[in-house]
Amino acid sequence: MNKEMAARKVYNNEPTKSHDCVQSTSNTEQLAASAQTKILGTLAAERLSSLITPISTDHFFKNIWPDNIHYTQHAGALVNDFINQEEFRDLSSLLNIPFKGLSRVNFNNQDDITSKTGLRPEQMLKAYQLFQATIYLQDLQMPLIQSWKESLDTVLNLDPGTSRVGCFISPIGKGHHWHYDPYETIIVQVSGEKRWYLASDDWQRGIGLGHDRMLEYQEWAKCDKSKVPTPEKYQTFDLKPGSVLFIPYGHWHTVENLTESVHLVLNVSRSYLLTGTKP
Numbered sequence: 421m422n423k424e425m426a427a428r429k430v431y432n433n434e435p436t437k438s439h440d441c442v443q444s445t446s447n448t449e450q451l452a453a454s455a456q457t458k459i460l461g462t463l464a465a466e467r468l469s470s471l472i473t474p475i476s477t478d479h480f481f482k483n484i485w486p487d488n489i490h491y492t493q494h495a496g497a498l499v500n501d502f503i504n505q506e507e508f509r510d511l512s513s514l515l516n517i518p519f520k521g522l523s524r525v526n527f528n529n530q531d532d533i534t535s536k537t538g539l540r541p542e543q544m545l546k547a548y549q550l551f552q553a554t555i556y557l558q559d560l561q562m563p564l565i566q567s568w569k570e571s572l573d574t575v576l577n578l579d580p581g582t583s584r585v586g587c588f589i590s591p592i593g594k595g596h597h598w599h600y601d602p603y604e605t606i607i608v609q610v611s612g613e614k615r616w617y618l619a620s621d622d623w624q625r626g627i628g629l630g631h632d633r634m635l636e637y638q639e640w641a642k643c644d645k646s647k648v649p650t651p652e653k654y655q656t657f658d659l660k661p662g663s664v665l666f667i668p669y670g671h672w673h674t675v676e677n678l679t680e681s682v683h684l685v686l687n688v689s690r691s692y693l694l695t696g697t698k699p
């Protein structure tokens with residue numbers, strides 16, 4: 421049994437071994453709890469390592485997290501196991517993953533965003549196929565994702581329940597105008613190719629219009645786009661299946677889908693305690 425399977429067993433509270441010896445219940449429970457914590461802690465570190473490879477977690481915490489961009493072209497095996505789940509293999513399966521919170525369909529052409537929420541999976545699929553809408557599913561709910569969220573909270577020292585995993589399904593073409601998000605985000609490309617444009621490090625952080633949160637969409641539709649700042653200097657990162665990009669809080673970015681694209685957003689909002697804003 422590999423470590424991922426072992427951890428899933430522990431996560432699911434399934435017994436891993438029968439015991440013949442007699443121990444007091446409390447002692448046994450303590451030992452089991454300690455073993456669980458150890459396995460889950462190790463797995464959490466290994467999952468982070470898989471996201472940021474080839475750099476070490478030490479390097480990540482000393483030099484990257486939470487303020488600097490990090491790009492991984494080919495993530496490690498644990499990330500690839502994660503994105504190769506059956507649920508991510510086709511749009512219909514993806515749209516049927518249960519989620520909490522918001523699902524949003526954006527009928528957008530850059531400057532004029534019309535969005536709809538609360539559509540059923542088959543309606544979202546039609547919107548994507550007929551109108552080239554972008555689909556956003558917030559806070560996906562499946563056991564493996566729950567386990568990843570707990571790992572991220574553990575290894576990044578976040579309050580339990582902070583991390584969320586959402587999903588964007590996007591047609592070919594340019595995405596949302598330059599904006600920033602008020603939380604730290606790890607992007608994991610599942611399928612297709614997507615180009616990310618990230619403002620250079622000397623560009624302002626977290627100022628101006630354009631959070632891509634639901635409340636701001638109406639403001640966005642009404643605002644004078646000529647007043648939205650556009651960074652003149654930027655870096656580009658091309659994400660293919662298994663690529664990962666860490667974007668710090670407030671870092672301005674925009675995207676272009678080189679093909680149809682599916683990516684996960686692991687929102688690891690360290691800033692949540694400060695801003696009260698969950699993705």
Ligand SMILES: [Fe+2]
Nearest residue numbers: 599600601632
């Ligand atoms: Fe964004």
